[in-house]
Amino acid sequence: MQSLLNDIQKVVGTQGILTGDDVTQRNVDWLRGESCQAAAIVRPADTDQLAAVMALCHAANQPVVTHGGLTGLVHGGRAAPDELVISLERMTAIEELDTLAGTMTVQAGVPLQKAQEAAEAQGWQFPLDLGARGSCTIGGTIATNAGGIRVIRYGMMRQQVLGLEAVLADGTVISSLNRMLKNNAGYDLKHLFIGSEGTLGIVTRAVLRLQPRMTSEETALIAVPSFEALSHLLALMRQKLGGNLSAFEAIWQNHYRLLTVDSGRHTPPLPAEYPYYVIAEAQGIDEEQDAKLFNSTLESAFEQSLVSDAVVTQSEGQRRAIWAIREDIEGLLAEFSPLFTFDISLPIERMARYVEDLEASLAARWPDTGRMVVFGHLGDGNLHVSITVGRDDTETRQAIERLVYAPLAVLGGSISAEHGIGLEKRDYLGLSRSPQEIALMRTLKQALDPKHLLNRHKVLNGAYHQ
Amino acid sequence: MQSLLNDIQKVVGTQGILTGDDVTQRNVDWLRGESCQAAAIVRPADTDQLAAVMALCHAANQPVVTHGGLTGLVHGGRAAPDELVISLERMTAIEELDTLAGTMTVQAGVPLQKAQEAAEAQGWQFPLDLGARGSCTIGGTIATNAGGIRVIRYGMMRQQVLGLEAVLADGTVISSLNRMLKNNAGYDLKHLFIGSEGTLGIVTRAVLRLQPRMTSEETALIAVPSFEALSHLLALMRQKLGGNLSAFEAIWQNHYRLLTVDSGRHTPPLPAEYPYYVIAEAQGIDEEQDAKLFNSTLESAFEQSLVSDAVVTQSEGQRRAIWAIREDIEGLLAEFSPLFTFDISLPIERMARYVEDLEASLAARWPDTGRMVVFGHLGDGNLHVSITVGRDDTETRQAIERLVYAPLAVLGGSISAEHGIGLEKRDYLGLSRSPQEIALMRTLKQALDPKHLLNRHKVLNGAYHQ
Numbered sequence: 048m049q050s051l052l053n054d055i056q057k058v059v060g061t062q063g064i065l066t067g068d069d070v071t072q073r074n075v076d077w078l079r080g081e082s083c084q085a086a087a088i089v090r091p092a093d094t095d096q097l098a099a100v101m102a103l104c105h106a107a108n109q110p111v112v113t114h115g116g117l118t119g120l121v122h123g124g125r126a127a128p129d130e131l132v133i134s135l136e137r138m139t140a141i142e143e144l145d146t147l148a149g150t151m152t153v154q155a156g157v158p159l160q161k162a163q164e165a166a167e168a169q170g171w172q173f174p175l176d177l178g179a180r181g182s183c184t185i186g187g188t189i190a191t192n193a194g195g196i197r198v199i200r201y202g203m204m205r206q207q208v209l210g211l212e213a214v215l216a217d218g219t220v221i222s223s224l225n226r227m228l229k230n231n232a233g234y235d236l237k238h239l240f241i242g243s244e245g246t247l248g249i250v251t252r253a254v255l256r257l258q259p260r261m262t263s264e265e266t267a268l269i270a271v272p273s274f275e276a277l278s279h280l281l282a283l284m285r286q287k288l289g290g291n292l293s294a295f296e297a298i299w300q301n302h303y304r305l306l307t308v309d310s311g312r313h314t315p316p317l318p319a320e321y322p323y324y325v326i327a328e329a330q331g332i333d334e335e336q337d338a339k340l341f342n343s344t345l346e347s348a349f350e351q352s353l354v355s356d357a358v359v360t361q362s363e364g365q366r367r368a369i370w371a372i373r374e375d376i377e378g379l380l381a382e383f384s385p386l387f388t389f390d391i392s393l394p395i396e397r398m399a400r401y402v403e404d405l406e407a408s409l410a411a412r413w414p415d416t417g418r419m420v421v422f423g424h425l426g427d428g429n430l431h432v433s434i435t436v437g438r439d440d441t442e443t444r445q446a447i448e449r450l451v452y453a454p455l456a457v458l459g460g461s462i463s464a465e466h467g468i469g470l471e472k473r474d475y476l477g478l479s480r481s482p483q484e485i486a487l488m489r490t491l492k493q494a495l496d497p498k499h500l501l502n503r504h505k506v507l508n509g510a511y512h513q
Numbered sequence: 514m515q516s517l518l519n520d521i522q523k524v525v526g527t528q529g530i531l532t533g534d535d536v537t538q539r540n541v542d543w544l545r546g547e548s549c550q551a552a553a554i555v556r557p558a559d560t561d562q563l564a565a566v567m568a569l570c571h572a573a574n575q576p577v578v579t580h581g582g583l584t585g586l587v588h589g590g591r592a593a594p595d596e597l598v599i600s601l602e603r604m605t606a607i608e609e610l611d612t613l614a615g616t617m618t619v620q621a622g623v624p625l626q627k628a629q630e631a632a633e634a635q636g637w638q639f640p641l642d643l644g645a646r647g648s649c650t651i652g653g654t655i656a657t658n659a660g661g662i663r664v665i666r667y668g669m670m671r672q673q674v675l676g677l678e679a680v681l682a683d684g685t686v687i688s689s690l691n692r693m694l695k696n697n698a699g700y701d702l703k704h705l706f707i708g709s710e711g712t713l714g715i716v717t718r719a720v721l722r723l724q725p726r727m728t729s730e731e732t733a734l735i736a737v738p739s740f741e742a743l744s745h746l747l748a749l750m751r752q753k754l755g756g757n758l759s760a761f762e763a764i765w766q767n768h769y770r771l772l773t774v775d776s777g778r779h780t781p782p783l784p785a786e787y788p789y790y791v792i793a794e795a796q797g798i799d800e801e802q803d804a805k806l807f808n809s810t811l812e813s814a815f816e817q818s819l820v821s822d823a824v825v826t827q828s829e830g831q832r833r834a835i836w837a838i839r840e841d842i843e844g845l846l847a848e849f850s851p852l853f854t855f856d857i858s859l860p861i862e863r864m865a866r867y868v869e870d871l872e873a874s875l876a877a878r879w880p881d882t883g884r885m886v887v888f889g890h891l892g893d894g895n896l897h898v899s900i901t902v903g904r905d906d907t908e909t910r911q912a913i914e915r916l917v918y919a920p921l922a923v924l925g926g927s928i929s930a931e932h933g934i935g936l937e938k939r940d941y942l943g944l945s946r947s948p949q950e951i952a953l954m955r956t957l958k959q960a961l962d963p964k965h966l967l968n969r970h971k972v973l974n975g976a977y978h979q
Contacts, residue, residue, distance in 0.1 A: 238704030
């Protein structure tokens with residue numbers, strides 16, 4: 048290892064390599080806290096350096112783990128003592144912003160928020176948005192195909208990427224920095240690297256597609272009398288608001304109540320008595336007209352008894368206060384400890400029953416200590432389930448995981464909507480994907496990384512190492 | 514071969530296999546006319562039949578060519594006498610349309626227009642649209658990642674596909690019929706089959722994402738004084754019309770003039786004296802408001818001297834008359850014979866110069882007979898170039914191809930924006946993709962179809978058969 052590190056240091060310089068306390072002080076799990084165990088953290092300054100480092104690692108059969116902003120939730124950043132971490136933290140340049148075409152070329156280490164702000168400064172928007180915007184990186188959001196709150200309108204990270212550059216396990220640079228909307232010249236290789244969690248290559252640069260900046264915004268917190276009304280409200284808003292609907296976040300009563308009246312963390316803008324709540328957001332380009340349309344859509348919803356009560360925000364402060372309830376993960380951590388969080392998707396018409404059944408099985412198993420709350424991106428079929436049972440051991444975790452995941456196989460759901468598989472969910476992959484699909488994933492891994500050097504053991508379980 | 518055909522007939526029945534005149538009478542090239550040369554056309558009735566057929570072909574090392582609607586332009590449908598054609602023409606069911614979630618599950622042989630109409634009948638739209646809508650199939654548009662006239666707003670076919678099912682070369686069924694917007698459970702395998710032109714698997718079914726149906730539509734033919742004005746007009750309409758801009762089709766004067774005053778095929782809605790024309794289309798959900806916005810945007814463009822003249826259509830008849838100029842491929846064939854058509858993409862700021870240079874080199878090489886006209890989807894960086902020089906031999910074709918393709922490598926363009934590579938462009942793939950990218954494509958082909966049974970020789974050149 049030391050000889051390899053010496054060779055790597057010749058490539059990246061002293062600035063480009065961290066060891067000792069600089070490694071162990073790094074927290075690879077923001078939710079639970081976990082020290083980085085890697086032998087060293089290698090920080091290439093550019094793609095060429097990274098390619099040279101990977102060529103050295105490949106020759107030495109040295110496995111590596113790639114780090115972006117370390118905001119993931121499935122232990123994707125965990126590294127063993129015999130592994131090296133590759134961190135893109137020094138590759139933070141926005142290389143180009145084409146204001147005519149609406150594209151932006153960035154290095155993988157650029158934080159999401161920095162990319163958003165750069166686009167806005169030039170009259171465009173980069174629409175992907177999520178709570179971790181300040182820390183998560185473009186490279187990490189590509190590798191995990193991040194989602195967030197605007198997917199209903201703009202799609203996931205995959206839809207924002209026009210071109211990308213990645214380094215393969217052997218140091219080969221695959222530079223597909225396409226800037227055009229249309230390019231059917233051969234296989235579209237970028238999709239190999241988007242959402243494969245760094246197991247097929249290391250994303251180094253990307254060309255992102257920008258969207259016209261919206262100038263109007265309406266936000267409402269809406270109380271809804273039933274799940275059926277909730278799904279009809281979604282359909283109504285989609286139809287009536289045309290393309291303007293940009294978020295439709297459902298909050299179950301238990302979640303809303305926990306973070307408002309029960310914990311006292313937030314003043315409830317509406318009483319906590321209703322079965323469901325929605326944060327609905329629309330964005331457009333005509334303030335007066337869009338507000339009229341938003342309000343008339345809400346009126347239609349009232350007339351159809353899809354809405355029990357609603358607050359349309361009148362100020363940025365009100366808007367933030369409502370979103371703060373939804374994004375208060377710290378509140379969840381404070382109230383539910385130890386916390387287990389899940390990120391699942393399933394067809395909307397099966398959601399209500401799924402949640403009811405899960406509540407029932409949790410209560411049956413942990414009648415005194417089991418508690419759960421639910422919120423999610425309803426328009427995307429994506430629920431975030433938070434559970435606590437007062438214990439944190441492996442057996443408990445696995446028992447809860449089985450309760451959450453097992454029904455999804457029958458319901459046509461997914462064990463991961465947007466967080467990925469990482470280490471945390473790989474043993475459950477077979478619940479969401481067929482043996483033929485998993486075999487094909489292994490075929491790809493074997494073809495691109497036959498030595499299994501990139502994020503080994505992640506996504507696919509150990510069996511592929513045979 | 515006969516023994517294999519007997520075995521196949523046991524799987525698909527007599528209805529499921531065509532031979533003799535039924536094969537040769539099939540035209541595999543609608544532009545130039547070309548008889549199908551395959552040994553037989555196999556027409557499975559469902560995925561199970563196709564899987565069994567491919568298992569037989571795999572055991573017998575029998576190469577196959579997949580047929581969709583045969584509307585392609587790169588000889589993707591061409592089959593040799595020792596090959597079998599697999600046609601999806603009997604798999605034409607719309608299996609499900611989920612009006613709540615806005616998804617549609619269809620078999621690969623469903624024509625695009627049938628899918629569009631089914632969505633509209635339920636208050637949704639399937640937004641992908643192109644001239645071949647009546648004949649091209651969902652499976653074919655997936656395999657080629659089709660584009661068309663609405664890409665600027667809704668993206669290419671890839672963006673419309675939530676899940677799909679494909680049969681591999683050995684008969685394995687990869688069923689990834691995901692219906693959810695968000696599913697990050699492992700590699701997103703569908704992207705292997707989208708745009709790889711049937712070389713990695715045969716698409717059998719798909720889950721398509723629907724969009725809210727728009728209820729207002731504005732269309733204008735706009736005359737533009739310069740290319741610079743053209744690109745600024747695009748930027749202005751993108752910004753001012755918010756998400757409503759749904760088409761921005763640029764027509765060079767030579768193309769407009771050919772199909773109106775020169776050929777007499779269409780009455781010119783505007784004089785044929787302007788350098789550029791645009792068909793701009795916006796769709797929304799508020800007829801009055803959207804019309805106001807469209808007109809005020811055009812007024813701004815006039816004030817900024819981006820527009821010389823414009824006709825905003827006042828009836829469906831006027832709208833169709835304008836689109837008919839743009840979609841009159843028969844007119845092109847009648848006026849330019851023999852015709853060479855090209856489908857390229859390049860950054861917008863480099864287009865004007867590219868076209869000028871190409872005109873100059875064409876005139877230098879064929880001063881008396883060389884003629885070319887240009888139109889394209891400007892918002893997507895996609896041009897369609899039509900050329901005739903009065904000859905049709907191989908040497909002439911290759912000389913023209915070099916003139917069209919060679920400059921694209923320098924300009925960061927692509928030899929195929931939306932038509933694919935097929936047989937026609939595979940020798941030029943290296944102009945748009947790096948040796949590393951092409952090597953990775955070969956790695957994928959080798960991993961998924963090691964016997965090279967699926968659409969052999971297409972996309973990648975013969976070298977990979979070594």
